[in-house]
Amino acid sequence: MALDKQFIGREYGPYRYTLGEEKLREFTLAVGGAKPGAGTPGEPPAHVSPLLYDAQAAQAGPHGGLIAFPSFAVVFAIRPFSAAIADPALNINMQMLVHGEQDLEFLDVMRPGDVMTTTGRVADLYERARMGFVVVTSESRNQHGALVVKGTWSAIIRG
Amino acid sequence: MPRTYQPGDTFTHVRECDRYRPIYYAGASGDYNPIHIDPEAGTAAGLNGNILQGLCTLGWVVEAIAGFVEDPGRVRRVKARFSRPVRPEDTITFQGRVTSVQDGRLTAEVSATNQRGEDVLKGAVVEAFIG
Numbered sequence: 001m002a003l004d005k006q007f008i009g010r011e012y013g014p015y016r017y018t019l020g021e022e023k024l025r026e027f028t029l030a031v032g033g034a035k036p037g038a039g040t041p042g043e044p045p046a047h048v049s050p051l052l053y054d055a056q057a058a059q060a061g062p063h064g065g066l067i068a069f070p071s072f073a074v075v076f077a078i079r080p081f082s083a084a085i086a087d088p089a090l091n092i093n094m095q096m097l098v099h100g101e102q103d104l105e106f107l108d109v110m111r112p113g114d115v116m117t118t119t120g121r122v123a124d125l126y127e128r129a130r131m132g133f134v135v136v137t138s139e140s141r142n143q144h145g146a147l148v149v150k151g152t153w154s155a156i157i158r159g
Numbered sequence: 160m161p162r163t164y165q166p167g168d169t170f171t172h173v174r175e176c177d178r179y180r181p182i183y184y185a186g187a188s189g190d191y192n193p194i195h196i197d198p199e200a201g202t203a204a205g206l207n208g209n210i211l212q213g214l215c216t217l218g219w220v221v222e223a224i225a226g227f228v229e230d231p232g233r234v235r236r237v238k239a240r241f242s243r244p245v246r247p248e249d250t251i252t253f254q255g256r257v258t259s260v261q262d263g264r265l266t267a268e269v270s271a272t273n274q275r276g277e278d279v280l281k282g283a284v285v286e287a288f289i290g
Contacts, residue, residue: 023187030187031218033174047172047222049231063232070234071221074214075188095204099213103238 003125003132003157007090012083012136013119017076019068021055021112028052028069068110073140073149077104080120081136081153090122092134092157100133101154108148115143123152132157162229164260164289170267172223172253176211176245184215210244216251216279220269223253224285228265235264239283243273250274255285263290 026041034042044050050057051067058066085092110116120138127133133156140149181195190212193200201209217239225231245251255267269283 027187030180030183031215031222033177033180034183035179036183036186047226049225052231062230067232069218069221070225070231071214071218071237074217078214099241101238101240102214102217103236104217105236106234109232 003090003127003134005125007087008122008125010084010087010089010122011119012080012087012121013117015076015079015118017079017116017118019072019110019112019114019116021066023075024066024068024072024112025053027072027075031069031071063109063111066112068112068114070106071104072110073104073106073151076116077118077138077140077149077151078153079118080138081151081155084120084122084136085134085155090125090134092132092155096158098156098158099154100156101152103152105150106148107150108142108146110142110148114148116140116148118149120151130159164228164257164265166257166259168257170223170227170255172219172226172255174219174222174251174253176247176249176251178247180215181209181211181247184212188212188214190214206244208246210246211249213241213245216241216245216271219251220253220271220280220283220285223255223269224267224287227255227267228287228289233288234285235288236284236286238285239269239271240281241279242281243277243279245273245279249279251279260289263288265289 029041032048036042118140123137124135138151271280
């Protein structure tokens with residue numbers, strides 16, 4: 001396992017992603033424990049906030065409309081991380097890779113129709129206890145240019 | 160009257176990883192890594208079966224704090240190390256404890272243990288607006 005520090009700072013993106021209302025609903029209910037079926041994301045379990053799936057209730061709520069489940073961000077903000085670990089230049093053995101650590105900051109809510117642009121960079125590459133560590137940071141901005149999601153993605157390469 | 164929060168306040172969230180949850184989460188998130196959806200692939204990778212996507216477990220941490228502050232739109236941060244896999248049929252108990260309340264922002268530590276009392280996350284921290 002040799003990680004070449006010369007690739008620290010390598011950049012990925014920009015990647016564009018438009019948030020779709022049904023996709024947001026699917027994600028919140030899949031995390032939430034619903035049982036999806038053909039044509040439906042499933043019945044919302046009682047613990048899931050209606051602000052995430054019920055357009056009418058959400059309109060009367062604190063955000064004036066549906067919002068995304070916060071960590072829905074992983075669906076698009078993961079892209080620089082996936083690109084980095086698959087980058088032939090970094091030469092990472094994917095079979096030995098596990099997701100070690102995750103940090104996500106949400107600076108604002110996301111809504112259906114928002115267009116997110118994500119960029120990322122290799123923040124660190126190091127070895128410890130005969131394992132490799134890859135750290136990628138990401139920033140996602142909405143269509144108004146506002147920074148909405150910051151991510152730090154860490155992978156461990158075993159052996 | 161708005162709810163008030165203080166250091167030391169606690170919250171709990173319990174989730175079961177039903178048999179097909181890794182497949183449902185794969186469909187919604189796009190993470191189709193075979194170790195999550197194919198027990199044979201998981202075993203071949205030395206994991207003794209398929210395991211839930213760590214980011215789904217992280218989503219459950221977000222649910223825990225979102226429920227506590229009564230609005231998912233108030234969640235401002237989630238951070239965790241994935242220390243042990245979550246497997247189908249596991250039940251995970253999330254227990255949060257508020258460590259600080261300052262300038263309308265709440266910080267809490269969250270532990271996540273399976274039905275055998277083993278930690279599946281380490282160092283999990285969440286932050287939310289409460290203003």
